[in-house]
Amino acid sequence: MPRIPTVAPADASPLVRVAYRYAAHKFDEVPEPFTVLAHHRKLFVATARHEMAVQKASTVLPANVREIAVYRVAWTIGCSWCVDFGKMLQRLDGLDVERLERIGDYEDSPAYSEDERSAIAYADAMTATPSAVTDEQVADLERRFGRDGLVELTYHIGLENMRARMYSALGITEQGFSTDSCRVPWADDDSGVKK
Known part of the structure; x- marks a missing residue:
């Protein structure tokens, strides 16, 4: 278990819940780092955007x-x-x-x-x-x-x-x-x- 609790979907903002659904669809489960990072909505969004951009840019x-x-x-x-x-x-x-x-x-x-x-x-x-x-x-x-x-x-x-x-x-x-x-x-x- 992480050192701080995860943010369950019921306690998450609508934007975070959408991100959870996307992650669950892509990986079959929501990655736990997402659920811990969800305590800081702005960093959660920044991280999600960054990870998607890095994945898309990594083609060499x-x-x-x-x-x-x-x-x-x-x-x-x-x-x-x-x-x-x-x-x-x-x-x-x-x-x-x-x-x-x-x-x-x-x-x-x-x-x-x-x-x-x-x-x-x-x-x-x-x-x-x-x-x-x-x-x-x-x-x-x-x-x-x-x-x-x-x-x-x-x-x-x-x-x-x-x-x-x-x-x-x-x-x-x-x-x-x-x-x-x-x-x-x-x-x-x-x-x-x-x-």
């Missing part, structure tokens, strides 16, 4: 490269919600989720391509405190993905750092998106969201 990198770098950040920070949700996104993108069990040994695992290894190493360097990114890494990634691809990768790694740290701080844990048994973020079935 191959999905496997972007998603594995984001997953590595979540795994490194230890955000169980982000790991859970990230595994679901990779599954929905048709990516091999079995290889995620070997993310700790990515450098030597044949499950990862050279492009993916470079992206994971960059995610590690960006996530380190202080940042450990090198000029060589940036030059290598620019050669691999172009400047726009490098910017997209950097943006997603930075965004996942923010998400994972925020969700961990608020005590938001795995919800079951990577399995077929997703936990709803509120206990009262009567307040539920209709899909």
Whole structure:
């Protein structure tokens, strides 16, 4: 359970209830971070718009490269919600989720391509405190993905750092998106969201 209560649909504003219905339709359940962020309506709206815009704008990198770098950040920070949700996104993108069990040994695992290894190493360097990114890494990634691809990768790694740290701080844990048994973020079935 998160460190602060979630906002159930019965207690949410009409705009938040609409967003909950959209999320439930898209993901089969409302992501718990939405239900915690709903305590601050303006940030809830800003986040929803931002996430949709980022998803729409992210067209340069191959999905496997972007998603594995984001997953590595979540795994490194230890955000169980982000790991859970990230595994679901990779599954929905048709990516091999079995290889995620070997993310700790990515450098030597044949499950990862050279492009993916470079992206994971960059995610590690960006996530380190202080940042450990090198000029060589940036030059290598620019050669691999172009400047726009490098910017997209950097943006997603930075965004996942923010998400994972925020969700961990608020005590938001795995919800079951990577399995077929997703936990709803509120206990009262009567307040539920209709899909």
